[in-house]
Amino acid sequence: MRQKSAHYADLLKQKGLKSTPQRMAMLRIMEAKGHADIDEIYQEIKKDFVSISLATVYKNINTLLNDGIIQEIKVPHKKSKFEIAKHKHSHFVCERCGEVYDVQKPKKLDIELPEGFEPREASVLIVGLCKKCH
Amino acid sequence: MRQKSAHYADLLKQKGLKSTPQRMAMLRIMEAKGHADIDEIYQEIKKDFVSISLATVYKNINTLLNDGIIQEIKVPHKKSKFEIAKHKHSHFVCERCGEVYDVQKPKKLDIELPEGFEPREASVLIVGLCKKCH
DNA sequence: TAATTAAAGGAAAATTTTTTTCCTTAATGA
DNA sequence: TCATTAAGGAAAAAAATTTTCCTTTAATTA
Numbered sequence: 001m002r003q004k005s006a007h008y009a010d011l012l013k014q015k016g017l018k019s020t021p022q023r024m025a026m027l028r029i030m031e032a033k034g035h036a037d038i039d040e041i042y043q044e045i046k047k048d049f050v051s052i053s054l055a056t057v058y059k060n061i062n063t064l065l066n067d068g069i070i071q072e073i074k075v076p077h078k079k080s081k082f083e084i085a086k087h088k089h090s091h092f093v094c095e096r097c098g099e100v101y102d103v104q105k106p107k108k109l110d111i112e113l114p115e116g117f118e119p120r121e122a123s124v125l126i127v128g129l130c131k132k133c134h
Numbered sequence: 135m136r137q138k139s140a141h142y143a144d145l146l147k148q149k150g151l152k153s154t155p156q157r158m159a160m161l162r163i164m165e166a167k168g169h170a171d172i173d174e175i176y177q178e179i180k181k182d183f184v185s186i187s188l189a190t191v192y193k194n195i196n197t198l199l200n201d202g203i204i205q206e207i208k209v210p211h212k213k214s215k216f217e218i219a220k221h222k223h224s225h226f227v228c229e230r231c232g233e234v235y236d237v238q239k240p241k242k243l244d245i246e247l248p249e250g251f252e253p254r255e256a257s258v259l260i261v262g263l264c265k266k267c268h
Numbered sequence: 269t270a271a272t273t274a275a276a277g278g279a280a281a282a283t284t285t286t287t288t289t290c291c292t293t294a295a296t297g298a
Numbered sequence: 299t300c301a302t303t304a305a306g307g308a309a310a311a312a313a314a315t316t317t318t319c320c321t322t323t324a325a326t327t328a
Contacts, residue, residue: 058314
Protein backbone atom coordinates (compact mmCIF):
# COMPACT_ATOMS: atom_id res chain seq x y z
CA MET A 1 0.00 0.00 0.00
CA ARG A 2 2.69 2.49 0.92
CA GLN A 3 4.29 1.76 -2.41
CA LYS A 4 1.14 2.18 -4.47
CA SER A 5 0.06 5.39 -2.88
CA ALA A 6 3.49 6.89 -3.22
CA HIS A 7 3.47 5.77 -6.80
CA TYR A 8 0.22 7.55 -7.51
CA ALA A 9 1.31 10.66 -5.70
CA ASP A 10 4.44 10.78 -7.83
CA LEU A 11 2.49 10.08 -10.97
CA LEU A 12 0.15 12.95 -10.24
CA LYS A 13 3.03 15.26 -9.44
CA GLN A 14 4.75 14.31 -12.69
CA LYS A 15 1.70 15.40 -14.59
CA GLY A 16 1.43 18.62 -12.64
CA LEU A 17 -1.70 17.52 -10.82
CA LYS A 18 -2.25 17.92 -7.12
CA SER A 19 -2.53 14.80 -5.11
CA THR A 20 -5.64 15.52 -3.13
CA PRO A 21 -7.19 12.98 -0.78
CA GLN A 22 -10.25 12.67 -3.02
CA ARG A 23 -8.16 12.05 -6.09
CA MET A 24 -5.99 9.52 -4.33
CA ALA A 25 -9.08 7.76 -3.06
CA MET A 26 -10.48 7.52 -6.57
CA LEU A 27 -7.27 5.97 -7.77
CA ARG A 28 -7.26 3.53 -4.90
CA ILE A 29 -10.85 2.55 -5.63
CA MET A 30 -10.10 1.91 -9.28
CA GLU A 31 -7.01 0.01 -8.26
CA ALA A 32 -8.99 -2.13 -5.85
CA LYS A 33 -11.96 -2.79 -8.09
CA GLY A 34 -9.98 -3.16 -11.26
CA HIS A 35 -12.78 -1.61 -13.27
CA ALA A 36 -15.38 0.76 -11.95
CA ASP A 37 -18.04 2.98 -13.40
CA ILE A 38 -18.83 6.50 -12.25
CA ASP A 39 -21.52 5.45 -9.89
CA GLU A 40 -19.49 2.70 -8.28
CA ILE A 41 -16.68 5.13 -7.67
CA TYR A 42 -19.07 7.71 -6.28
CA GLN A 43 -20.82 5.27 -3.94
CA GLU A 44 -17.52 3.92 -2.74
CA ILE A 45 -15.80 7.23 -2.17
CA LYS A 46 -18.77 8.60 -0.27
CA LYS A 47 -17.98 6.12 2.47
CA ASP A 48 -14.82 8.09 3.21
CA PHE A 49 -15.77 11.51 1.93
CA VAL A 50 -19.35 11.88 2.98
CA SER A 51 -19.88 15.19 1.32
CA ILE A 52 -17.90 14.71 -1.86
CA SER A 53 -19.61 16.15 -4.89
CA LEU A 54 -20.45 14.00 -7.88
CA ALA A 55 -19.03 16.85 -9.94
CA THR A 56 -15.68 16.26 -8.31
CA VAL A 57 -15.78 12.64 -9.37
CA TYR A 58 -16.54 13.65 -12.94
CA LYS A 59 -13.89 16.34 -12.97
CA ASN A 60 -11.27 13.98 -11.70
CA ILE A 61 -12.23 11.27 -14.12
CA ASN A 62 -11.76 13.77 -16.92
CA THR A 63 -8.43 15.11 -15.75
CA LEU A 64 -7.10 11.63 -15.08
CA LEU A 65 -8.26 10.54 -18.51
CA ASN A 66 -6.67 13.54 -20.17
CA ASP A 67 -3.37 12.84 -18.51
CA GLY A 68 -3.50 9.19 -19.38
CA ILE A 69 -3.49 8.02 -15.79
CA ILE A 70 -6.69 6.11 -16.26
CA GLN A 71 -8.56 4.88 -19.29
CA GLU A 72 -12.13 4.32 -20.29
CA ILE A 73 -13.54 1.00 -21.37
CA LYS A 74 -16.74 1.23 -23.34
CA VAL A 75 -18.78 -1.90 -22.97
CA PRO A 76 -21.84 -2.82 -25.02
CA HIS A 77 -25.12 -2.33 -23.17
CA LYS A 78 -23.49 -0.99 -20.03
CA LYS A 79 -22.03 2.15 -18.62
CA SER A 80 -18.39 2.93 -19.29
CA LYS A 81 -15.89 1.54 -16.86
CA PHE A 82 -12.64 3.18 -15.87
CA GLU A 83 -9.38 1.54 -14.96
CA ILE A 84 -5.87 2.57 -14.04
CA ALA A 85 -3.91 2.77 -17.28
CA LYS A 86 -1.52 -0.12 -17.48
CA HIS A 87 0.35 -2.24 -19.96
CA LYS A 88 -1.77 -3.22 -22.94
CA HIS A 89 -4.32 -5.91 -22.43
CA SER A 90 -7.72 -7.02 -23.60
CA HIS A 91 -11.01 -7.19 -21.78
CA PHE A 92 -13.53 -9.87 -21.09
CA VAL A 93 -17.05 -8.80 -20.14
CA CYS A 94 -19.43 -11.21 -18.58
CA GLU A 95 -22.78 -10.89 -20.27
CA ARG A 96 -24.56 -12.15 -17.19
CA CYS A 97 -23.05 -10.21 -14.31
CA GLY A 98 -21.42 -7.40 -16.23
CA GLU A 99 -18.07 -7.82 -14.56
CA VAL A 100 -15.03 -6.80 -16.60
CA TYR A 101 -11.85 -8.84 -16.45
CA ASP A 102 -8.42 -8.18 -17.87
CA VAL A 103 -7.13 -10.84 -20.16
CA GLN A 104 -3.90 -11.18 -22.10
CA LYS A 105 -3.61 -9.37 -25.37
CA PRO A 106 -3.41 -11.53 -28.48
CA LYS A 107 0.15 -12.02 -29.67
CA LYS A 108 -0.82 -10.79 -33.07
CA LEU A 109 -3.93 -9.87 -34.92
CA ASP A 110 -4.15 -10.99 -38.50
CA ILE A 111 -6.43 -8.36 -39.88
CA GLU A 112 -5.72 -7.08 -43.31
CA LEU A 113 -6.36 -3.39 -43.62
CA PRO A 114 -7.06 -1.69 -46.92
CA GLU A 115 -4.20 0.16 -48.57
CA GLY A 116 -3.44 3.44 -46.86
CA PHE A 117 -4.84 2.59 -43.47
CA GLU A 118 -2.39 2.95 -40.63
CA PRO A 119 -3.21 1.08 -37.43
CA ARG A 120 -1.89 2.48 -34.20
CA GLU A 121 -3.59 0.33 -31.67
CA ALA A 122 -6.10 -2.46 -31.42
CA SER A 123 -8.41 -3.37 -28.62
CA VAL A 124 -10.19 -6.62 -28.18
CA LEU A 125 -13.31 -7.11 -26.16
CA ILE A 126 -14.54 -10.59 -25.51
CA VAL A 127 -18.10 -11.14 -24.41
CA GLY A 128 -19.12 -14.34 -22.71
CA LEU A 129 -19.71 -15.95 -19.36
CA CYS A 130 -17.25 -15.58 -16.54
CA LYS A 131 -16.23 -18.30 -14.16
CA LYS A 132 -18.80 -17.35 -11.54
CA CYS A 133 -21.71 -17.20 -13.94
CA HIS A 134 -20.80 -20.14 -16.06
CA MET B 135 -32.93 0.21 -54.00
CA ARG B 136 -36.20 -1.65 -54.54
CA GLN B 137 -34.45 -4.72 -53.22
CA LYS B 138 -33.04 -3.11 -50.13
CA SER B 139 -36.19 -1.36 -49.10
CA ALA B 140 -38.27 -4.48 -49.62
CA HIS B 141 -35.70 -6.33 -47.59
CA TYR B 142 -36.03 -3.95 -44.68
CA ALA B 143 -39.80 -3.96 -44.86
CA ASP B 144 -39.79 -7.74 -44.67
CA LEU B 145 -37.27 -7.73 -41.88
CA LEU B 146 -39.41 -5.38 -39.86
CA LYS B 147 -42.52 -7.41 -40.52
CA GLN B 148 -40.74 -10.57 -39.44
CA LYS B 149 -40.00 -8.98 -36.13
CA GLY B 150 -43.54 -7.74 -35.76
CA LEU B 151 -42.55 -4.13 -36.23
CA LYS B 152 -44.41 -1.70 -38.44
CA SER B 153 -42.57 -0.41 -41.41
CA THR B 154 -43.20 3.28 -41.08
CA PRO B 155 -41.65 5.84 -43.39
CA GLN B 156 -39.60 7.27 -40.53
CA ARG B 157 -38.24 3.88 -39.59
CA MET B 158 -37.45 2.98 -43.17
CA ALA B 159 -35.68 6.29 -43.60
CA MET B 160 -33.54 5.63 -40.56
CA LEU B 161 -32.53 2.27 -41.93
CA ARG B 162 -31.72 3.79 -45.28
CA ILE B 163 -29.61 6.46 -43.65
CA MET B 164 -27.63 3.91 -41.67
CA GLU B 165 -27.30 1.82 -44.79
CA ALA B 166 -26.00 4.78 -46.75
CA LYS B 167 -23.65 6.15 -44.13
CA GLY B 168 -22.47 2.80 -42.93
CA HIS B 169 -22.13 4.09 -39.39
CA ALA B 170 -24.03 7.00 -37.95
CA ASP B 171 -24.58 8.47 -34.54
CA ILE B 172 -27.89 9.72 -33.18
CA ASP B 173 -27.33 13.26 -34.22
CA GLU B 174 -26.22 12.42 -37.72
CA ILE B 175 -29.34 10.34 -38.18
CA TYR B 176 -31.52 13.06 -36.77
CA GLN B 177 -30.00 15.80 -38.92
CA GLU B 178 -30.26 13.65 -41.99
CA ILE B 179 -33.80 12.47 -41.48
CA LYS B 180 -35.02 15.98 -40.78
CA LYS B 181 -34.33 16.78 -44.40
CA ASP B 182 -37.19 14.48 -45.37
CA PHE B 183 -39.29 14.57 -42.23
CA VAL B 184 -39.10 18.16 -41.18
CA SER B 185 -41.08 17.72 -38.01
CA ILE B 186 -39.77 14.37 -36.86
CA SER B 187 -39.20 14.20 -33.16
CA LEU B 188 -35.83 13.36 -31.73
CA ALA B 189 -37.72 11.05 -29.40
CA THR B 190 -38.84 9.06 -32.40
CA VAL B 191 -35.25 8.61 -33.46
CA TYR B 192 -34.31 7.38 -30.00
CA LYS B 193 -37.32 5.09 -29.78
CA ASN B 194 -36.56 3.56 -33.14
CA ILE B 195 -32.91 3.11 -32.35
CA ASN B 196 -33.93 1.23 -29.24
CA THR B 197 -36.48 -1.00 -30.88
CA LEU B 198 -34.18 -1.76 -33.79
CA LEU B 199 -31.41 -2.57 -31.33
CA ASN B 200 -33.66 -4.81 -29.28
CA ASP B 201 -34.69 -6.74 -32.34
CA GLY B 202 -31.15 -7.07 -33.55
CA ILE B 203 -31.75 -5.19 -36.76
CA ILE B 204 -29.05 -2.69 -35.97
CA GLN B 205 -26.15 -2.69 -33.57
CA GLU B 206 -24.26 -0.19 -31.53
CA ILE B 207 -20.56 0.46 -31.83
CA LYS B 208 -19.03 2.14 -28.84
CA VAL B 209 -15.97 4.09 -29.82
CA PRO B 210 -13.45 5.63 -27.44
CA HIS B 211 -13.81 9.39 -27.03
CA LYS B 212 -16.80 9.64 -29.34
CA LYS B 213 -20.50 9.12 -29.37
CA SER B 214 -21.83 5.67 -30.13
CA LYS B 215 -22.38 4.83 -33.75
CA PHE B 216 -25.11 2.58 -35.09
CA GLU B 217 -24.99 0.30 -38.07
CA ILE B 218 -27.22 -2.21 -39.80
CA ALA B 219 -26.48 -5.57 -38.22
CA LYS B 220 -24.57 -7.71 -40.64
CA HIS B 221 -22.17 -10.61 -40.77
CA LYS B 222 -19.46 -10.36 -38.16
CA HIS B 223 -16.68 -7.92 -38.81
CA SER B 224 -14.30 -5.63 -36.99
CA HIS B 225 -14.07 -1.88 -36.94
CA PHE B 226 -11.40 0.64 -37.70
CA VAL B 227 -11.79 4.11 -36.25
CA CYS B 228 -9.77 6.99 -37.56
CA GLU B 229 -8.38 8.94 -34.67
CA ARG B 230 -8.19 12.07 -36.77
CA CYS B 231 -11.55 12.29 -38.54
CA GLY B 232 -13.53 9.90 -36.39
CA GLU B 233 -14.83 7.92 -39.32
CA VAL B 234 -15.62 4.26 -38.67
CA TYR B 235 -14.79 1.64 -41.29
CA ASP B 236 -15.67 -2.02 -41.44
CA VAL B 237 -12.72 -4.33 -41.75
CA GLN B 238 -12.46 -8.07 -41.95
CA LYS B 239 -12.62 -10.03 -38.78
CA PRO B 240 -9.46 -11.85 -37.72
CA LYS B 241 -9.51 -15.53 -38.69
CA LYS B 242 -8.79 -16.47 -35.15
CA LEU B 243 -7.87 -14.77 -31.94
CA ASP B 244 -5.27 -16.47 -29.82
CA ILE B 245 -6.25 -15.24 -26.43
CA GLU B 246 -5.98 -17.63 -23.57
CA LEU B 247 -8.82 -17.25 -21.14
CA PRO B 248 -8.58 -18.36 -17.55
CA GLU B 249 -10.19 -21.67 -16.64
CA GLY B 250 -13.96 -21.45 -16.48
CA PHE B 251 -14.40 -18.48 -18.79
CA GLU B 252 -16.63 -19.11 -21.76
CA PRO B 253 -16.23 -16.71 -24.71
CA ARG B 254 -19.26 -16.17 -26.89
CA GLU B 255 -18.10 -13.39 -29.11
CA ALA B 256 -15.14 -11.12 -29.63
CA SER B 257 -14.99 -7.69 -31.10
CA VAL B 258 -11.93 -5.94 -32.34
CA LEU B 259 -11.56 -2.23 -32.67
CA ILE B 260 -8.55 -0.82 -34.42
CA VAL B 261 -7.61 2.79 -33.89
CA GLY B 262 -5.36 4.55 -36.35
CA LEU B 263 -5.31 6.81 -39.36
CA CYS B 264 -7.55 6.20 -42.32
CA LYS B 265 -6.56 6.58 -45.91
CA LYS B 266 -7.85 10.14 -46.18
CA CYS B 267 -6.11 11.37 -43.06
CA HIS B 268 -2.90 9.47 -43.45
C1' DT C 269 6.68 27.55 9.77
C1' DA C 270 3.87 31.31 7.53
C1' DA C 271 2.45 33.44 3.42
C1' DT C 272 1.25 32.99 -1.48
C1' DT C 273 -1.12 31.19 -5.32
C1' DA C 274 -3.05 28.21 -8.35
C1' DA C 275 -5.44 24.11 -8.59
C1' DA C 276 -9.13 21.45 -6.71
C1' DG C 277 -13.37 20.79 -4.00
C1' DG C 278 -18.38 21.59 -3.12
C1' DA C 279 -23.02 23.17 -4.13
C1' DA C 280 -25.99 24.57 -7.24
C1' DA C 281 -27.25 25.62 -11.71
C1' DA C 282 -26.95 24.74 -16.45
C1' DT C 283 -26.45 21.69 -20.37
C1' DT C 284 -26.85 17.67 -22.74
C1' DT C 285 -28.60 13.23 -23.50
C1' DT C 286 -32.12 9.94 -23.18
C1' DT C 287 -36.59 8.27 -21.76
C1' DT C 288 -41.35 8.67 -20.69
C1' DT C 289 -45.97 10.34 -21.02
C1' DC C 290 -50.00 11.28 -23.30
C1' DC C 291 -52.54 12.01 -26.99
C1' DT C 292 -52.98 11.67 -32.13
C1' DT C 293 -52.00 9.39 -36.41
C1' DA C 294 -51.33 5.78 -39.45
C1' DA C 295 -49.90 0.83 -40.66
C1' DT C 296 -51.74 -3.71 -40.72
C1' DG C 297 -54.87 -7.31 -41.29
C1' DA C 298 -59.57 -8.95 -41.03
C1' DT D 299 -63.38 -0.03 -44.99
C1' DC D 300 -62.99 -0.71 -40.23
C1' DA D 301 -60.83 -1.96 -36.00
C1' DT D 302 -56.75 -2.56 -33.54
C1' DT D 303 -52.57 -1.42 -31.99
C1' DA D 304 -48.04 0.14 -32.75
C1' DA D 305 -45.69 4.28 -33.81
C1' DG D 306 -45.19 9.35 -34.22
C1' DG D 307 -44.97 14.06 -32.18
C1' DA D 308 -44.67 17.44 -28.51
C1' DA D 309 -43.65 18.32 -24.20
C1' DA D 310 -42.19 17.02 -19.85
C1' DA D 311 -39.35 14.30 -17.04
C1' DA D 312 -35.39 11.92 -15.82
C1' DA D 313 -30.62 10.90 -16.11
C1' DA D 314 -25.99 12.04 -17.16
C1' DT D 315 -22.44 15.34 -17.50
C1' DT D 316 -20.44 19.90 -17.38
C1' DT D 317 -19.98 24.54 -15.83
C1' DT D 318 -20.03 28.29 -12.66
C1' DC D 319 -18.71 30.55 -8.73
C1' DC D 320 -16.99 30.78 -4.55
C1' DT D 321 -14.27 28.45 -0.79
C1' DT D 322 -10.71 25.44 0.64
C1' DT D 323 -6.33 23.33 0.44
C1' DA D 324 -1.99 21.37 -1.59
C1' DA D 325 2.34 22.86 -3.14
C1' DT D 326 5.84 26.31 -3.31
C1' DT D 327 8.65 29.63 -1.48
C1' DA D 328 10.13 33.21 1.56
